[in-house]
Amino acid sequence: MYNSAKLTKKIHNLKNYKHTTFYSKKQVTVQTPKNRKAYYLYVANKSGKVKGYVYAKYLKRYEPKTITIVGMPTSPSTTQEKPTAPQVISKLDLESLINASPDLDPTGQLLSLTAADYTTYRSVFDQNFNVGDYADNGVFNQDQASIYVKSAQLVPYVQKAIDKWNTALGSTVFTLGDAQNHSLTLGFGDGQADGWDGVFDGSSVEVDDTSFHDTTYPYGPMPLGSQRTVSVQLSTDDSGVGDGLAAHAAIRRHADATNHYLTTTVTGTPSQLLENYWVGAITHELGHSLGLDHTPYFSDIMAAQASVEDGQSQENEKYDWTDFKDSDGTQGGALTATLSQRDIDRAKLTKLLGYW
Ligand SMILES: [Zn+2]
Structure with missing residues (x-):
């Protein structure tokens, strides 16, 4: 996890946060040395203490039962949160x-x-x-x-x-x-x-x-x-x-x-x-x-x-x-x-x- 979108300083190792849920605030596109685009997300944990920029592919999307939209992606081409049907059995089916x-x-x-x-x-x-x-x-x-x-x-x-x-x-x-x-x-x-x-x-x-x-x-x-x-x-x-x-x-x-x-x-x-x-x-x-x-x-x-x-x-x-x-x-x-x-x-x- 980097401190800025310039990706010059690593501040956290994600291996230490395998089970942490991060919340994405925004996405940035950075130019890699080989002239390619790479997507980075600015994320923070719930308390906001652990925060920074992470290569998007290092994160796994978590689909909560109720969707709280905390921010919109900056680029429309990126994946959009789609509300998912709650994965809970109906009361009638249970009965x-x-x-x-x-x-x-x-x-x-x-x-x-x-x-x-x-x-x-x-x-x-x-x-x-x-x-x-x-x-x-x-x-x-x-x-x-x-x-x-x-x-x-x-x-x-x-x-x-x-x-x-x-x-x-x-x-x-x-x-x-x-x-x-x-x-x-x-x-x-x-x-x-x-x-x-x-x-x-x-x-x-x-x-x-x-x-x-x-x-x-x-x-x-x-x-x-x-x-x-x-x-x-x-x-x-x-x-x-x-x-x-x-x-x-x-x-x-x-x-x-x-x-x-x-x-x-x-x-x-x-x-x-x-x-x-x-x-x-x-x-x-x-x-x-x-x-x-x-x-x-x-x-x-x-x-x-x-x-x-x-x-x-x-x-x-x-x-x-x-x-x-x-x-x-x-x-x-x-x-x-x-x-x-x-x-x-x-x-x-x-x-x-x-x-x-
Ligand atoms: Zn008894």
């Missing part, structure tokens, strides 16, 4: 893509739109897929969160939950951090009064201390030392299974007789069942950190039986629900610590929306 996709499951083209589409229609996506920007600023840095697990006892559970998300999303989204270096903390807390097994508050995850250490929770007494496979039948009608069936797996009350009581069976050794339950709870809470709110599908890790919990409805929701939508025999995502395709697709969407 027909959403309608063509399974309920609350962004698939296909919905996961391959442009950055401008996601920015423009953030609230439409939030509303239609029950997602939002729930993690505090700084939890995700370059698409990664580093978790400091405050209790050694929880580490193997957290590691398994981390592996589930990282494998499903095909990248290292979560890592284990330490007391000095982390962006998210995870430890025991007290959920007894409010009735939670796990909770995410923006920068930390807590697991209920009492229930975690109660081996009769949530399935009742089991022969823990046994390697024998057991089957536990669960029903969201809590009359048959005691009051342990927790948070996102079942409900402690039912509103009316029209509710269907979803019944399912989980199978494994007693210790596997308990491990899966708590890995599932932690995987669910990490899902909240990724920007996923609840769904009415028992098969999802993000399932909740009702859209309203403790009088609070979800921040972003497509519709209200008071019971699971899937049918009896469905394997519970949180109970079996299994991410559904819907969970995975929604997490891919929240990445595109910039929530992690």
